[in-house]
Amino acid sequence: MEINLEEAFQKRIDEEIKIEPRDWMPEKYRKTLLRQISQHAHSEIVGMLPEGNWITRAPNLRRKVALLAKVQDEAGHGLYLYSAAETLGMTRDEMLAELHSGKAKYSSIFNYPTLTWADMGAIGWLVDGAAIMNQVPLCRASYGPYARAMVRVCKEESFHQRQGYEIMLTLCQGTPEQKAMAQDALNRWWWPSMMMFGPNDDNSPNSAQSTKWKIKRFSNDELRQKFVDVSVPQAEILGITIPDADLKWNEARGHYDFGVINWDEFNQVVAGNGPCNKQRLKARVDAWENGAWVREAAVAYAEKREKRKQNTENTNAA
């Protein structure tokens, strides 16, 4: 019986029919999605921190408003994604508990510091750019609630990316100090952005199953290549240099060749040893703990009000 269910499930996937929360699904499909969507949600809310860091210091009012709105969008993405994940049978509080305990991961890119205003440009251009490469195919993911959440997320992300690139462009057309700031940000964010696509294909054990389930549509290396091919001409327009001596056009492949990624650094950051891992997690845990009394009071008040309403109704009935 079980085998038939699995076969029917796979058939639906092959026919591109969306899986919905009440449909039968293999336990491993549910778990894989739950892990991926909750990680994605956590990345959105941890991702608020490095940029939130610059809200009070934004260089002018237009940029301040845009940055506030952008970081707010990320909170909104976190909300859609937590809601999508909740349809798979885990509450938001449970997911947050896993984030706070260190059990659940989030994107490693947010464990790097934002040192100058140019980092707001580089994050928008490269980090959101890489995120879009990863996320656009997810708008067609087999799980309905995830795919629908991603449609909204991607629309806003592409706006963020244009905004980030425009910050870079303004800096690169500005004073020599501003251009140096933009180059420095590119130097620091390029390789971590390249790592956002995950391990090389020959070292990515879960990819095959995710591809079969149509959660994943392109391999890590395919997406990374696409990112490089798109980013190189954009850097040329800016007039700044991607920090990779091996970067060159390969006529035969029709793609840019690029250098070897420092996977040791990647593994260290994933293991918790990045420059800001502790700081980011502490900020999330502090927000949660400092807010505990607020959440408790909100629940207590709602209960009181409900009780009062019932008392009034009882009195009226009597």
Next chain:
Amino acid sequence: MADKDLLYNYTLHLADNSMILGQRCGEWCGHGPVLEQDIALTNIALDLIGEARSLYQLAASLKGGTATEDTVAFLRDVLAYRNVLLVEQPNTDWAYTIVRQFFYDVFHFYLHSELMNSSEERLKNIATKTIKEVTYHLKWSSEWMIRLGDGTDLSREKMQDAVNGLWEFTGELFMSSAIEQKAFEAGFAPDLNILKPLWQEKVEDVLAESTLFIPEKNYQQKGGKTGVHSEHMGFILADMQFLQRAYPGANW
């Protein structure tokens, strides 16, 4: 049309209040007690800074020359800022943030209700837009006053503590500066004496429903409106103005 200098200076009173409170609210972004409220407070920050921008743009046009919204906001030091002490008070915790917001929202609401009838067309237009936003802010902060005041023993204690801590900064809202007085006499700004009882009544109503009390100690601080700020103000501006000061004349 109103005297340019007077209107410029009066506009700064309005703009600086919303700017500085918006800056404070923005500090919460990413650190709120629950995601939905993080988003709500960021919305309020966006509204406040949006209002400040409209006002700074008006101020810049009155000043003329090379003035822009940014030169007006980023190139004045502490003594030239005209906001009240209340809005520069630190976030401290969610209770202080809500109480500060509520006290200001009540004032902000009645102020713009009056400014909608201003004889100065440009202020009137800004007030007509702002009142819609402030109506929501006031609803939001009133609900949180009640929810936390009448929530748990702990939340009530924290809220009362915040009311006690911030009460001494509320009186300044209604102490007219020389500029506000002249603006009233010129006919484009409201009489703060009319706003005070409206504010008092609304605050008393919401505090009563929140099971909170107005503190007995009623000494009122003042100074913000004339540039004599708290020590917090220098740090707010140091953050806010850093890039404009470090890289003079650069475009961002």
